[in-house]
Amino acid sequence: MIETTDGRFLFAPHNCFACGTLNAAGMGLAIHTEPGRSWTELAVDRRFEGWEGMAHGGILCTILDEVMAWALVGAGELGVTARMSVEFRRPVEIGAAIRAEGWITRSRRRVVDTAARIVDASSGTELATSTGTYLAADATRKREIRARYALAPATTAVHPAGSATPAASTAVRAPDRTDRPAPTGGTTR
Numbered sequence: 001m002i003e004t005t006d007g008r009f010l011f012a013p014h015n016c017f018a019c020g021t022l023n024a025a026g027m028g029l030a031i032h033t034e035p036g037r038s039w040t041e042l043a044v045d046r047r048f049e050g051w052e053g054m055a056h057g058g059i060l061c062t063i064l065d066e067v068m069a070w071a072l073v074g075a076g077e078l079g080v081t082a083r084m085s086v087e088f089r090r091p092v093e094i095g096a097a098i099r100a101e102g103w104i105t106r107s108r109r110r111v112v113d114t115a116a117r118i119v120d121a122s123s124g125t126e127l128a129t130s131t132g133t134y135l136a137a138d139a140t141r142k143r144e145i146r147a148r149y150a151l152a153p154a155t156t157a158v159h160p161a162g163s164a165t166p167a168a169s170t171a172v173r174a175p176d177r178t179d180r181p182a183p184t185g186g187t188t189r
Helices: 057-074 139-148
Strands: 002-004 007-010 031-034 037-043 079-088 097-108 111-120 126-136 156-158 164-166
Touching: 031 057, 037 057, 057 079, 057 097, 057 111, 057 126, 097 126
Parallel strands: none
Antiparallel strands: 002 007, 031 037, 037 097, 079 126, 097 111, 111 126, 156 164
């Protein structure tokens, strides 16, 4: 479920590497939104390791991109990354608890500027920062995306056990990895 300036919405399962529930190789990030902001908390899994014991820089870029993009969703927009710049301040250790936060810094017509950061969840030490520019979808494309992802107003939330309760969470959460299909053979990108 996501919460935007237009209310709370549910959306269909999808293959996004960062937040999708259908991507067996994906990160399965639980994204939280509020108007113009988003965040996620996680510990980077060893399968996303770069140098021994450190998260791969590309994975950190993915996390930063995701929270900046979801900040747009929190503001009732949908868009794609046009430009992104990242500064790595300290290594992110595999398994360490981190928090990534993204927010809108400026919006003009369909061009939206954002910023994000990753911090150590326990100390608050800044580990990486980013700025990004996103191109918001026009009205026609927004309708297409909303239809494809079955974005619909949410009045109830479905919990992993399948029971429906009044909507209270604003998290986009992937199911447990055991609920995902096993990767098939072949080459992955």
